[in-house]
Amino acid sequence: MDVENINTLSELSSTQTTVFYPGFDIDVHPVSFSVEGRGFKINAAQLMSHSEFFRNMLNEAQRNGPLGSPGEGSAHSPIVVEGCTKDQFTSFMLWLNHSAWDASGISDAQGYLDILHVAHMWEIKSAFGFAIKELSSDKLPKALRPAHKIYLARRYGIVEWIPIPVRILLRTPLDCYTEEDHKHLGFSTVNLLAIAKEKIANIRRQLAHHTPYPSLRALEKAPHCSHQATCKKAWVDCWEKELSRQIHHPSEHFPLSRSIDTLRGMKHSGMHAECKKFVLNWMEKTCVGHTKEDRFIREVITAVEQEEYIRMF
Numbered sequence: 001m002d003v004e005n006i007n008t009l010s011e012l013s014s015t016q017t018t019v020f021y022p023g024f025d026i027d028v029h030p031v032s033f034s035v036e037g038r039g040f041k042i043n044a045a046q047l048m049s050h051s052e053f054f055r056n057m058l059n060e061a062q063r064n065g066p067l068g069s070p071g072e073g074s075a076h077s078p079i080v081v082e083g084c085t086k087d088q089f090t091s092f093m094l095w096l097n098h099s100a101w102d103a104s105g106i107s108d109a110q111g112y113l114d115i116l117h118v119a120h121m122w123e124i125k126s127a128f129g130f131a132i133k134e135l136s137s138d139k140l141p142k143a144l145r146p147a148h149k150i151y152l153a154r155r156y157g158i159v160e161w162i163p164i165p166v167r168i169l170l171r172t173p174l175d176c177y178t179e180e181d182h183k184h185l186g187f188s189t190v191n192l193l194a195i196a197k198e199k200i201a202n203i204r205r206q207l208a209h210h211t212p213y214p215s216l217r218a219l220e221k222a223p224h225c226s227h228q229a230t231c232k233k234a235w236v237d238c239w240e241k242e243l244s245r246q247i248h249h250p251s252e253h254f255p256l257s258r259s260i261d262t263l264r265g266m267k268h269s270g271m272h273a274e275c276k277k278f279v280l281n282w283m284e285k286t287c288v289g290h291t292k293e294d295r296f297i298r299e300v301i302t303a304v305e306q307e308e309y310i311r312m313f
C-alpha cells in the first residue's frame with residue numbers, strides 16, 4: 001500500500017460517522033448485584049438482551065425510579081437480589097456467561113434447578129427453556145424423581161412435566177413413595193393418588209374377570225357361523241388365560257387401552273376369523289371397559305395439574 005492510499009484511509013476514518021453493524025450497537029456497562037452479601041458484576045446489556053423484566057428494571061434504575069438511589073447498581077451500591085440464594089445466582093451466572101465454545105460448567109441437576117429458579121424469578125425465557133431441556137435430558141447423571149417433577153411443574157408452571165410422572169406414580173406402590181416424595185406432593189395429592197390407584201385397580205380387575213361378548217341379539221348381525229359356541233369358548237379361553245394374565249402381571253405394566261390391539265394379535269385357536277373380526281369390532285364400538293382406565297388417568301392428571309381434589313369417587 002502506498003503513502004497516498006494510507007492518507008486517504010486515515011482521512012476516511014477521522015471524518016466518517018461510525019455506523020454500527022446490526023446487533024453490535026450495544027451499550028456495554030457494568031451492573032452490580034448483591035446476593036446474600038456476595039457481589040456479582042455483570043454486563044447489563046447481556047442481561048437486558050435476555051429479559052424484558054430486566055430491561056424495565058435497569059431502565060427504571062437509570063431513571064432513579066422505584067429501585068432507589070442514584071448510582072444503584074454500581075459496585076458501591078449494588079442491586080440487592082432477594083428470593084434466591086448465592087448458589088442459585090452463581091449457577092444462573094454460569095449459564096449467562098456460557099457460550100457455544102465454552103460449556104457452562106454445570107453438570108448436575110442442582111445447577112439446572114438453580115437456573116430454573118432464577119430464570120423463573122426474572123422471566124428469562126431462554127434460561128428457563130435451557131434448564132428444562134437439561135433437566136429432561138437422559139444425560140443427567142441422576143434423573144429427577146416423578147414427585148419432584150410434579151412439585152417443580154406446579155411451582156414454575158411447567159405443564160408438560162405432569163402427565164408422565166402422574167402415570168409413573170399411579171403404577172408405583174404407595175410404600176415405595178419416599179418421605180421426600182410425600183413432601184413434594186403434599187398430603188392432598190398423595191391422598192388423591194392413593195384413591196385413584198384403588199379405583200384403577202378395580203377397573204382393571206373388572207375387565208380381567210368379566211369377559212365381554214356380544215349378546216344373542218347383537219350376534220344376529222354377525223356373519224353366519226355354524227359353530228358359534230366353539231367360537232365363544234375360544235374367545236373366553238383366550239381372554240381368561242392370556243389377556244387376564246397380562247392385566248394382572250406383577251412387573252410388566254399392561255395399559256388396558258392396548259387390549260383390542262393385543263387381542264387382535266393373539267391366536268384364538270378354534271375361532272373363525274370372521275367371528276373374531278366381528279367381536280373385536282363390537283368391542284371397539286360398544287364396550288367401555290378397556291377405555292375407562294385411560295380416561296380416568298387423564299382426569300387424575302388434570303386434577304394434579306389444578307391441585308384439586310376430585311369428587312368423582
Ligand SMILES: [Zn+2]
Binds near residue numbers: 225226228272275
Ligand atoms: Zn364363529
